[in-house]
Amino acid sequence: MVERKSSIETYSMTPKEDLIKLAKEVLVQIDKFENPDIKLPIRALSNIYFDEKYNLIRLGGKMSHRTYLNVAHTRKFMQTLMVAAECKKIIDQGVTISIRDLYYALKRTIPETKENTFEEQEESDPILEDIEAALNTLRERLHLKADRKGYLAGPLMINDSGDEIDGSRMGSSGWAIPSNVEPEIIKLDNRADFVLVIEKDAVWQRLNEDKFWKKHNCIIITGKGQPDRGTRRIVNRLHSEFKLPIYVLTDADPWGYYIYSVIKQGSINLSFLSDRLGTPEAKFIGLTTADVKKYKIASNVTIKLNQGDIKRTNEMMNYVWFKPKEWQAELKSMLELGIKLELEALSSKGIKFISETYLPDKISKKDFLP
Amino acid sequence: MTEAPKTAQQMAEQREISISQFFEKNRHLLGYDNKIKALLTIVKEGVDNALDATEEARILPEIYVKVEELEKEKYKIIIKDNGPGILKKHIPNVFGKLLYGSKFHRLKQGRGQQGIGISGCVLYSQLTTGEPTIIHSSIGDGKTLKYTLKIDVKSNEPKILSEETTEDGDNKWHGVQITFIAEGLYREHKQSVLEFLKQVAIANPYAAIIFDSPNGRMEFKRSASTLPIEAKEIQPHLDGVEVGILSRMLHETKARTCASFFATEFSRIGKLTADSICKLAAVDPKISPRKITQEDVVKLSKATKEVKLTRPPTDCLSPLGNELIESGLKKELSPEWISALSRPPSVYRGWPFQIEVGIAYGGSITEPAVMRFANKVPLLYQQGDCAITKAAMAVDWKRYGVPGDKLPEGPVAIFIHMASVWVPFTSESKEAVSSYDEILREIKLALQDCARRLSLYLSSMRKAELIAEKKQTFEKYAHETAVAIEELTGVPAKKTKETIMKLVELKWGEIIAEEQAEDNSNGVNGSQKEEVDENGGEEE
Numbered sequence: 001m002v003e004r005k006s007s008i009e010t011y012s013m014t015p016k017e018d019l020i021k022l023a024k025e026v027l028v029q030i031d032k033f034e035n036p037d038i039k040l041p042i043r044a045l046s047n048i049y050f051d052e053k054y055n056l057i058r059l060g061g062k063m064s065h066r067t068y069l070n071v072a073h074t075r076k077f078m079q080t081l082m083v084a085a086e087c088k089k090i091i092d093q094g095v096t097i098s099i100r101d102l103y104y105a106l107k108r109t110i111p112e113t114k115e116n117t118f119e120e121q122e123e124s125d126p127i128l129e130d131i132e133a134a135l136n137t138l139r140e141r142l143h144l145k146a147d148r149k150g151y152l153a154g155p156l157m158i159n160d161s162g163d164e165i166d167g168s169r170m171g172s173s174g175w176a177i178p179s180n181v182e183p184e185i186i187k188l189d190n191r192a193d194f195v196l197v198i199e200k201d202a203v204w205q206r207l208n209e210d211k212f213w214k215k216h217n218c219i220i221i222t223g224k225g226q227p228d229r230g231t232r233r234i235v236n237r238l239h240s241e242f243k244l245p246i247y248v249l250t251d252a253d254p255w256g257y258y259i260y261s262v263i264k265q266g267s268i269n270l271s272f273l274s275d276r277l278g279t280p281e282a283k284f285i286g287l288t289t290a291d292v293k294k295y296k297i298a299s300n301v302t303i304k305l306n307q308g309d310i311k312r313t314n315e316m317m318n319y320v321w322f323k324p325k326e327w328q329a330e331l332k333s334m335l336e337l338g339i340k341l342e343l344e345a346l347s348s349k350g351i352k353f354i355s356e357t358y359l360p361d362k363i364s365k366k367d368f369l370p
Numbered sequence: 371m372t373e374a375p376k377t378a379q380q381m382a383e384q385r386e387i388s389i390s391q392f393f394e395k396n397r398h399l400l401g402y403d404n405k406i407k408a409l410l411t412i413v414k415e416g417v418d419n420a421l422d423a424t425e426e427a428r429i430l431p432e433i434y435v436k437v438e439e440l441e442k443e444k445y446k447i448i449i450k451d452n453g454p455g456i457l458k459k460h461i462p463n464v465f466g467k468l469l470y471g472s473k474f475h476r477l478k479q480g481r482g483q484q485g486i487g488i489s490g491c492v493l494y495s496q497l498t499t500g501e502p503t504i505i506h507s508s509i510g511d512g513k514t515l516k517y518t519l520k521i522d523v524k525s526n527e528p529k530i531l532s533e534e535t536t537e538d539g540d541n542k543w544h545g546v547q548i549t550f551i552a553e554g555l556y557r558e559h560k561q562s563v564l565e566f567l568k569q570v571a572i573a574n575p576y577a578a579i580i581f582d583s584p585n586g587r588m589e590f591k592r593s594a595s596t597l598p599i600e601a602k603e604i605q606p607h608l609d610g611v612e613v614g615i616l617s618r619m620l621h622e623t624k625a626r627t628c629a630s631f632f633a634t635e636f637s638r639i640g641k642l643t644a645d646s647i648c649k650l651a652a653v654d655p656k657i658s659p660r661k662i663t664q665e666d667v668v669k670l671s672k673a674t675k676e677v678k679l680t681r682p683p684t685d686c687l688s689p690l691g692n693e694l695i696e697s698g699l700k701k702e703l704s705p706e707w708i709s710a711l712s713r714p715p716s717v718y719r720g721w722p723f724q725i726e727v728g729i730a731y732g733g734s735i736t737e738p739a740v741m742r743f744a745n746k747v748p749l750l751y752q753q754g755d756c757a758i759t760k761a762a763m764a765v766d767w768k769r770y771g772v773p774g775d776k777l778p779e780g781p782v783a784i785f786i787h788m789a790s791v792w793v794p795f796t797s798e799s800k801e802a803v804s805s806y807d808e809i810l811r812e813i814k815l816a817l818q819d820c821a822r823r824l825s826l827y828l829s830s831m832r833k834a835e836l837i838a839e840k841k842q843t844f845e846k847y848a849h850e851t852a853v854a855i856e857e858l859t860g861v862p863a864k865k866t867k868e869t870i871m872k873l874v875e876l877k878w879g880e881i882i883a884e885e886q887a888e889d890n891s892n893g894v895n896g897s898q899k900e901e902v903d904e905n906g907g908e909e910e
Contacts, residue, residue: 023858024858024859026855027861027866030866030869030873033869033873035877068844068851069873069874069877074843074847077847078847078850078854081851081858082850082851082853084858085854085855085857086857115846
């Protein structure tokens, strides 16, 4: 296993002071009658690079300039300071609010106009990410949290701010993974042998009902589609703290493969958090187009690729982190066969095929993609 | 009972009617279809004559018009000018005989061209009220002649009821004053005396006009003190002369040879061109014009189409010129933008003509208007039949940023003037111009050219609006920005907001300059965009 630098210490521990500094710098420019300029790391494909040493997507050094005297920027400039001010306020009050609360706390009509400061949450969320990236901090340190999305079940003891939770006694629903799973709040005590991350909630429920985690002594996790930060962070911690192997199970389509890559290497958008959210040692267990042949899956449960799938697959073939030859071969095979496959397609072989045949077979044969 | 057949002799007698009798029955042909229009026609004929007379004498016109209601639908109409006056011997015929006048036979641009306008008014007055027309005239010799006359309808001859001469004393003037008493109806709508005089004032900004209407006095002040260039008489131009006319002219000419016929009877034809026409038609240039066969006339006519002709002389035309058009539009409409242009002279059927247009936009103009003029006379009726309207409708106004289906909508006034030695009216009442291709084309070209200028102005206006919007953007976000800064730093929002506003003011010039520089260099939308997430929609 590659030794990774411990990430936590590299983040700012003084977010409130940083927020104030941001505003003071703006004020200094205004007082000098200069066009005020907030420098923000560019969070886009043009400013990320693949760190081959750690196998992580990382944020580059390019900065964008958000200036007040540019009509394309003025509104966002105002919004940036508004979000910063609200964060400072809730830090002062010692409360934690959701990113939806933040949106409503800041939404109001601009005096003498019919325009709102924020029209929808899709406007405030990226501004918050801008601030996180600019201040090199975490939203949790800014007292903000997102809605929970992920679930977990398996032999894992969790201590959430003093409350003891047994991951193997969560019934049919599982433990809802909170937004903030940093060690100062969530303490983990592991008894499992590996972690299975599943793209789809329905498949997670199937495995939970079959007590797959009990039979195989593992932790099953779903992020319900693209996993949120809490889910990715818990996967990251389970690996780094307990050296657990991480296996990822998604649909055999470009979107499923991309979910895997986000769990493994981090995302473009949150590339500044890859150290904490990425788990480079994760392995892809399935599905693959090769499984169709291997497990004799009927061709009538495969789905034809559409234009969007083909375009996305071609794009992904060019990403550095899909360059390993196994992935190039899989993506190529997908394009050649012109098909994709949903996890539920395995049910055509019997409802318990996935838990009793497919997964045990894959794990025992170590039939993974890197 | 059977009717006895008429003899040819009897029938011939029955047909012999005077022109006056003819118009007595067909007064709509002269513009007396209804009472409202009748009043307008009388004023129009009087004012046309006044302007023609003053202009020809190179006098800056001062015109007085009065319309007074005597009783229900009975009006007294006075038109007075400061022209040269009319010689005593001409007065009875000018006013008391239809088709009198030398203008019909000459090729020179003027308002009147038929010799029936003013005598038609005399006829209409006596037909509707039985009242004679009173004419005062002075040639500036200290005496004023006063005639009271009617028209003898049967003989189309003046019937003088009284004639007197008075000494002016110290109050010397020259000019003509006509007083009619006629049936009519005074209204102030789009086709009224008032609208007519307003448009006269636009097209003749060197004229001062005072109008005493039944509703009070209206003054149209002079805004230019130069008259348009004087029109000269010319010969016909070969372009567009048809076989029939050519044939008639060949028989009427005093020229001795075919070649000299072309060289002397037509404008801008020299000996060389005359010879080449004969050569092309294979007609002996030395042959006597009267001996040319009909077959050869056809050949000659064809040959005239093949030789390169010099444009007709333009000094026969009296265009207004851009300055006068703009001056007239400015003083009567007070627009925010104005442009005028004249096309080079052109020819239809051998008659030189010239199109001038003006477009006025915004300001006190509130609704669209298409103002048609022929030899500086406003045309208020039969808009739909007029070549001017048709040509204006053929312009794709939307292309020039002017909304509207066929004609422009919004605050746009269009001025179109056709100057010609002979305007091809569709009828004797001179209300609409016939749609000759050459005329339609010239009007359309002129309007397109002028509309292009308007579109430049409109787009610069829109640009200015965008710039103003930009400034508003900077100002509207200042408040919330300042409030956020107060939360973060404790510096009062009021102070920060004021500083931001001041910053916007200070940097404004720079921002606009950059804007224009960017515009000039790439033409695409100015402000550079922040880089956006190319991988959108992946997270939470």
